[in-house]
């Protein structure tokens with residue numbers, strides 16, 4: 001503890017003053033605005049006999065409060081006990097002295113002097129704290145590049161409002177704050193990194209906000225954390241141009257959304273949309289279609305239920321996610337357009353209001369930029385307004401025509417009874433015609449549109465394509481083998497008969513929605529963040545870009561964790577070269593989550609089986625070696641789990657997960673462990689929140705993106721095999737713990753440990769041996 005730091009007292013005083021200022025503002029916030037005005041008045045009146053500086057503060061505080069919104073106050077309240085975490089002293093190249101800046105989660109100015117009490121971590125100058133070593137530094141403000149000298153970089157540990165530690169960072173010091181933050185528990189970690197963001201992470205958070213960015217980051221490199229901080233950056237920078245509701249985070253499932261949403265208020269980004277791809281598509285097409293769970297296919301592949309057809313399953317997933325399939329739909333929609341060609345003029349009575357030729361010109365040329373259905377809507381409104389305009393003309397024409405005929409009668413016939421009859425008859429005719437025209441409502445337009453333009457739902461078009469051999473052959477340009485063709489046709493038949501869609505049908509449906517009907521404004525976005533992006537297909541990205549109307553995507557993923565790679569991406573180049581062509585690309589190689597011992601073993605697994613994938617570089621932090629324990633009977637399982645969990649608890653580790661390979665085994669295990677009384681377990685399902693104090697039992701695919709203090713990998717009967725998919729799944733599971741990793745299974749081989757270097761893990765033998 002650096003109580004002996006020469007500046008300790010000064011910093012302590014500075015902290016005290018800042019806290020006092022915040023306290024005053026917050027106190028003022030508790031009353032009503034009117035009373036502040038009263039306070040100001042009173043303070044002015046009392047200026048003479050009160051301690052003048054106190055009175056002055058009162059005036060300022062009240063004036064300041066009136067300017068603050070309730071959300072500002074809310075944010076200030078959150079940081080009341082820890083207003084800042086660091087200080088930098090910066091001397092710009094044009095000044096003689098350094099200025100001190102205290103960096104925190106919100107900014108605060110002294111009203112009178114405009115002196116900055118706290119600088120927001122997102123402000124341009126704070127960037128220097130994250131990437132600058134002492135000495136020459138630069139940052140980019142609104143006015144361009146600023147260069148100068150960083151003369152001090154100081155970190156504070158403030159606990160419950162008290163300054164406990166000061167550390168000055170020079171070239172040689174280790175980042176102790178980072179170390180102590182990493183050794184903490186999994187609770188609340190997502191929000192707490194703002195003081196320890198590393199230079200490579202800062203680069204991603206602040207990278208050109210006007211361009212898309214793709215980040216390949218190893219497990220535990222802070223991708224999820226960075227995603228949230230970059231959004232926060234976005235909101236800070238464009239607060240008056242973008243509404244948070246125009247931003248969206250896409251996450252793999254609700255478990256994950258629940259996990260990240262806790263961090264959002266602290267970063268000031270609580271109002272942004274958080275959803276999954278499936279939900280987003282459902283919202284865009286405005287119908288709650290039944291989508292087979294995205295992981296069902298993975299599970300069937302993992303559990304080997306469909307071994308014979310598993311190649312075709314994988315093929316169809318990757319085909320439906322490809323841009324080739326997008327082309328198929330594009331060709332199909334082009335032909336669908338032909339159904340919108342009209343051959344009849346729009347007529348009312350004998351009057352032609354709009355010629356077919358012109359209607360087609362509107363549809364195929366003038367409104368070509370719009371989705372088909374929106375073009376029809378436009379045409380409808382053109383016809384309606386033309387009809388209204390022409391109605392008057394038609395009446396005049398009819399009147400004129402009959403006038404002429406009356407004239408003719410007068411001059412051609414003598415004034416006889418016969419002429420009178422004819423006149424009466426003609427008059428009747430005229431009145432009837434006029435009446436008909438007058439009575440004609442704009443419904444004629446609606447009828448015309450209904451009769452001449454198709455109004456199918458996208459589902460009909462999609463189902464028609466996917467179940468009709470002729471059509472599919474035509475639009476896939478005979479490129480499919482007969483097995484592939486049969487597979488697509490037969491599975492489509494089965495699903496559509498039950499009114500179900502595969503997850504892989506979502507991108508095509510979204511694409512069709514965009515082309516045929518357009519996307520409601522509510523679902524168009526200005527900024528999209530996609531976490532776990534390695535699981536998305538190119539077509540998913542493509543359709544998303546069209547539907548959201550932006551390419552401002554922040555994409556974060558890890559190809560090594562691509563357990564859905566049969567449908568997702570295999571490399572990022574395909575995305576940058578075909579879809580998000582303006583993207584910046586960054587990699588994160590350091591892993592912050594776990595210990596050296598755990599990361600080394602996980603790296604070894606990847607290195608051995610899939611060497612082309614990047615291995616992670618752990619931040620220096622040691623822990624126990626991963627350990628294996630054998631089980632044979634159900635009794636073994638209960639006893640071994642109980643003993644292991646007790647041992648973990650003794651180490652003061654709080655959040656614990658038991659990760660199984662499959663859902664089936666998670667279910668079996670939950671049943672088996674019911675008799676273990678000393679712990680309570682929660683079998684985690686997709687839409688559930690993690691309950692505090694319970695040991696989570698979770699299948700590996702669902703654990704993706706989550707983290708726990710300790711993780712036990714447990715296989716009852718299952719084994720991880722040497723397939724890419726299993727290796728990645730095992731890698732995901734092994735990289736979830738912060739501090740401790742245990743394996744429990746029949747033999748080490750069920751976790752492929754026999755292939756890995758024996759010095760990287762330990763094997764405990766069963767007690768009986």
Ligand SMILES: Nc1ncnc2c1ncn2[C@@H]1O[C@H](COP(=O)(O)OP(=O)(O)OP(=O)(O)O)[C@@H](O)[C@H]1O
Pocket residue numbers: 178181182189190192193196197198201217218219220221222223224225226558561592593704705706707735
């Ligand atoms: N700069 C940092 N300072 C402190 N902790 C950090 C930092 N960066 C990341 N962490 C911590 O490391 C852990 C991993 O971060 P995160 O979950 O964001 O990584 P990820 O790349 O999304 O991981 P994965 O791909 O394995 O799910 C979290 O506990 C996070 O708080």
